[in-house]
Amino acid sequence: MVLRLNPRFIRMDEIEKKSDAELVSLALKNQLFFEHLVHRYEKKLARYVRRFSGLENESIEDVLQEAFIKIYVNLNDYDSSYTFSSWAYRITHNETINYLRKNKKNVVVPLETEDEESKNLIGVLKSEIDVAEDVSRKDLIERIRTAIGLLPDKYREILILRYVEDMDYRDISDVLRMPMGTVATTINRAKEKFRQIAEKMHLNA
Amino acid sequence: MTKLSSSIIERLKNENVTPKPRWYFVSIKGGLVATFIVSIILGSLGVAIVIRHFALTDWEMAHQFSGSHIRSFFLILPYLWLIFIGFIILLSELVLKHTKTGYRVSSWKFVTLSIALSIFFGGVCYLMEIDEPIEQGLRSNFGPYDQWRNWENEIFISPERGVLAGRIVAINSKKEWMVIDLRNEEWFVDISGATMKGKFPIRVGVPVGLIGRITSLNHFEADRVGPWKMVILGPPLPPPPPRNLMPRPE
Numbered sequence: 001m002v003l004r005l006n007p008r009f010i011r012m013d014e015i016e017k018k019s020d021a022e023l024v025s026l027a028l029k030n031q032l033f034f035e036h037l038v039h040r041y042e043k044k045l046a047r048y049v050r051r052f053s054g055l056e057n058e059s060i061e062d063v064l065q066e067a068f069i070k071i072y073v074n075l076n077d078y079d080s081s082y083t084f085s086s087w088a089y090r091i092t093h094n095e096t097i098n099y100l101r102k103n104k105k106n107v108v109v110p111l112e113t114e115d116e117e118s119k120n121l122i123g124v125l126k127s128e129i130d131v132a133e134d135v136s137r138k139d140l141i142e143r144i145r146t147a148i149g150l151l152p153d154k155y156r157e158i159l160i161l162r163y164v165e166d167m168d169y170r171d172i173s174d175v176l177r178m179p180m181g182t183v184a185t186t187i188n189r190a191k192e193k194f195r196q197i198a199e200k201m202h203l204n205a
Numbered sequence: 206m207t208k209l210s211s212s213i214i215e216r217l218k219n220e221n222v223t224p225k226p227r228w229y230f231v232s233i234k235g236g237l238v239a240t241f242i243v244s245i246i247l248g249s250l251g252v253a254i255v256i257r258h259f260a261l262t263d264w265e266m267a268h269q270f271s272g273s274h275i276r277s278f279f280l281i282l283p284y285l286w287l288i289f290i291g292f293i294i295l296l297s298e299l300v301l302k303h304t305k306t307g308y309r310v311s312s313w314k315f316v317t318l319s320i321a322l323s324i325f326f327g328g329v330c331y332l333m334e335i336d337e338p339i340e341q342g343l344r345s346n347f348g349p350y351d352q353w354r355n356w357e358n359e360i361f362i363s364p365e366r367g368v369l370a371g372r373i374v375a376i377n378s379k380k381e382w383m384v385i386d387l388r389n390e391e392w393f394v395d396i397s398g399a400t401m402k403g404k405f406p407i408r409v410g411v412p413v414g415l416i417g418r419i420t421s422l423n424h425f426e427a428d429r430v431g432p433w434k435m436v437i438l439g440p441p442l443p444p445p446p447p448r449n450l451m452p453r454p455e
Contacts, residue, residue, distance in 0.1 A: 028224060031217055038210035061209060068213045075224040079305060177308040 020084030067095040086174035121163035155190035244297040251290040252327025253336035261434040263414045266368045369415040395426045402431030
């Protein structure tokens with residue numbers, strides 16, 4: 001029994017098959033299992049923090065350290081009626097905001113135009129405007145990226161969660177702690193705000 | 206494992222970090238649920254007191270005093286209790302937002318539901334008369350509250366505007382009573398031309414609400430006499446003076 005609770009005695013592929021909820025209950029019995037949860041989510045969360053905040057790698061690591069420590073300390077509060085992912089995103093999201101406030105850092109344009117998920121958001125926003133003919137594709141993407149950077153935080157973060165992290169409304173509602181109706185309204189407002197910025201930037205035909 | 210996951214595990218070990226126990230979260234949840242229930246109960250009691258306030262108000266007298274139904278309504282509104290109910294609704298919303306899934310309910314839905322629930326449970330409390338001892342207790346034990354309630358009744362002691370609320374202290378004849386008002390002033394009331402509103406016992410000690418006019422110093426001619434219900438909530442009036450000490454009408 002003791003052996004079964006030690007990750008060293010369980011095959012790696014067996015651990016990988018375990019659900020998040022199972023790993024949480026194992027981590028509560030043996031700290032070493034938490035390492036697997038961290039491993040499962042660190043890349044995803046690091047990407048999210050970068051896209052959302054534009055922080056450098058070193059700062060992202062600091063944010064994630066704090067976020068994962070918080071996740072571990074509050075493991076008993078995890079409720080399996082949520083997805084572990086939205087719970088982890090919420091804690092990371094709050095930790096990022098705390099970090100930005102504490103260090104008085106300004107958010108810089110976060111999107112890497114070459115990564116696939118970001119292309120999705122750029123595509124969605126591109127379809128929101130009637131692109132002027134004289135704008136080249138490369139220039140257009142760069143200007144959309146700048147426009148995203150000019151969006152207020154609450155709009156940028158919701159667009160990233162929806163179109164880059166590809167979350168559904170329920171998960172976004174859990175991450176940002178707002179009703180699903182408000183999620184839909186905020187996404188529409190974010191697009192509207194984007195259209196206004198695009199107009200000012202003469203992106204519209 | 207990665208550098209980050211290893212360093213986190215190392216930090217957990219070095220700093221001896223352990224997960225907060227389950228009972229900690231259960232007790233927070235319990236506290237939130239208890240606060241929520243208490244706020245619903247307090248809100249319902251507040252609503253019951255407001256309903257009783259409206260039910261006991263003599264609207265004819267209020268209209269006589271203010272000259273219009275709308276003004277009467279705003280004069281009679283128990284603002285302190287309405288502020289209290291508003292505060293309770295805000296408090297319960299705050300509590301709800303701190304529960305695990307409370308944020309999923311939008312604020313306007315929650316406020317609408319709270320008002321509906323408060324009116325329903327407030328109505329039940331009113332019908333079961335649960336609010337009366339609470340109101341009575343507040344008036345007896347909390348001076349400022351009693352003063353505020355008396356101040357609210359002040360508009361009903363405005364004989365110069367045709368309204369007078371008090372208690373019968375003597376029935377001098379079929380045409381004249383002696384009434385002591387809520388400020389403990391004595392009045393000789395001519396009821397010869399008055400109509401009676403509803404059925405109520407006419408005897409010494411009964412609270413009455415009068416509509417009419419001042420005819421001379423401490424003399425009031427009533428056009429309408431009705432039962433005065435609001436005083437029931439207040440502290441008892443001083444007993445009437447002995448009959449031989451009562452001033453005689455001129």
